[in-house]
Amino acid sequence: MQSPLFAHTEAQSQDRYTLQNPQLLRVALTGHDDVLARKGTMVAYQGLIEFDGEYQTQGQRRARANTGEGLDLMRCSGQGSIFFANLAQYVHVMDVDHDGLTVDASYVLALDSTLHWEVIAVDSQYGISGSGKYNLNISGQGKVVLMTSGQPLMLHVTPDKYVNADADAIVAWSSSLRVQMQAQTHSSGVWRRRGNTGEGWELSxxxxxYALVQPSEQLPPQNAVVGQGMAAQFGMGQQGARGQNQGNIWNN
Structure with a gap:
């Protein structure tokens, strides 16, 4: 059998996290180092791997109920390799150090089970699309895997050079940064976008x-509802996943 497809073979590495291509991640497990991943993002695996729903503490469940922010995770354990992907989004592996990382839950693909996360409030009295008034603060020592729609931009923030970012495009930032949310507008209703510019809320x-920005102002359609009935079950017609997401930028 011959095909150009055979050029897309597994990338060999001794690292725990290895990008197979910009949109596909491999995680190697050795039997004592579980990984937590977004539910439903496993696309393949090798070896003896077990998948279990991840327990959430009472505080995490309460925060999810009150804010809508949280992580729907599965615990992956065993020995072997697992391949993760989500809607062909670009995948990025980041180290979490003592500074911590603040991120919108919708952009988290996987993380080390040793890391701790909690819901925090962003400086705003309004609910903002994209980066809402609640986000996740991830702390500890380990790695977290983020997703972006397109290749992102990492901006360096210094005391003499602050950064403003659209609240719908920001993905994550160093938890040590001070954050202010604002909508500079001449309109009487601050929730309206700025006149005819199309720009709205921003984070300073x-x-x-560091602040990580993606080249998109839309969130991926996580857990998209695909309709009902047999047609939806098999992904056909207007009730199927494709019918529900026509023109979606994450459909390639």
């Missing part, structure tokens, strides 16, 4: 750290 980052 001050201090020392």
């Amino acid at each position: 980052f001050l201090g020392q750290g």
Whole structure:
């Protein structure tokens, strides 16, 4: 059998996290180092792997109920390799150090089970699409895998050079940064976008750290409802996943 497809073979590496291509991640497990991943993102695996729903503490469940922010995770354990992907989004592996990382839950693909996460409030009294008034603060020592729609931009924030980012495009930032949310507008209703510019809420980052921005102002359709009945079950017609997502930028 011959095909150009055979050029897309598994990338060999001794690392725990290895990008197979910009949109596909491999995680190697050795039997004592579980990984937590977004539910439903496993596309293949090799070896003896078990998948279990991840327990959430009472505080995490309460925060999810009150804010809508949280992680729907599965615990992956055993020995072997697991391949993760989500809607062909670009995948990025980041180290979480003592500064911590603040991120919208919708952009988290996987993380080390040793990391801790909690819901925090962003400086706003309004609910904002994209980066809402609640986000996740991930702390500890380990790696977290983020997703972006397109290749992102990492901006360096310093005390003499602060950064402003559209609240719908920001993905994550250093938890050590001070954050202010604002909508500079001449309209009487601050929730309306700025006149005819199409721009709305923005986040200002001050201090020392980094801010990650994606080239898109839309969130991926996580857990999209695909309709009802047999047609939807098999992904056909207007009730299927394709019918529900015509023109979606994550359909390639």
